[in-house]
Amino acid sequence: MARVGRGDRAAARLLITAKLPRVLALATRLLRDRGAAEEVAQETFLRAWRGAGDWRTGRARYDTWLHTVVLNLCRDRLRRRRELTGEPVPDRADPTPDAEQTLLTAERARRVADAIAALPERQREAIVLVHYQDLSGAEAAAALEVSVEALESLLARARRTLRARFAAEQEAERD
């Protein structure tokens, strides 16, 4: 980070290569809008560039800090979206499905995305951080600025809700 702060472009590029995919993945899952996710990613790194010279070893892990910034930026966008449209999440099929998915797989993916989007905000964030971003419990708790116990409570409730929803969907399909 010190090298980035001194204008070392190679160091900046290495950081982008290492972190951008995860930043984009997190923003994409939370916003379900590729364009908005790219804007959040840009803003995240802009903040990283601004603070690069001041970064101190021994502070939170840099990855955790990045996740916190992305979370905050996404929350702001979702709040504004809710204020404008009444809907926090775009009411359309996920615009970023894997190109090789079949229609059926894409539909299943959309249902999972919808189910997660329907969770209360903190539960949604907890599931995305731990299951999809592969953060440890401690890292996810730090990014959410909650205790590990609070994070585990969020995850337990989220998973319970999701399990019930998926079971209900499967039951409905059988009928």
Next chain:
Amino acid sequence: MTDPRVAERYRALAEVYGGTIARWPAAERAAAARWATTPDGARALAQAEKLDRHLDLWSIAIAPEAVASRIAARAPAPSVLMRARWWWSGLGIAAALAGAVAGTAGAAFVGAPRDLVVEGGTAFGELGLAEEGS
């Protein structure tokens, strides 16, 4: 035979973190792996893993290349001090190389500092980046 209270704790952890023990808190993993070999443990983990697999159905495709170049373009610019440092370090290398070539007349001085400020990396290859704070 696992203590029932411990088994209860592990079932709760499976509910929280899912069926892959590698995702559990580090301090719990070794003992949880032993519990996983019991019928109760195997059942609880299989149940949790069902949900994990369902969650995995949501995959996304990201294309970072376009936004990567926009982000890189706004990275901090090299400071005057940095450019001067590279120029001097390049000068030292050039002088050493010139001196190593027997019979040549004088050192082949490098040109302006611009020649050594390589956008694609340093003049001596890519720097390794040790992530601070991680």
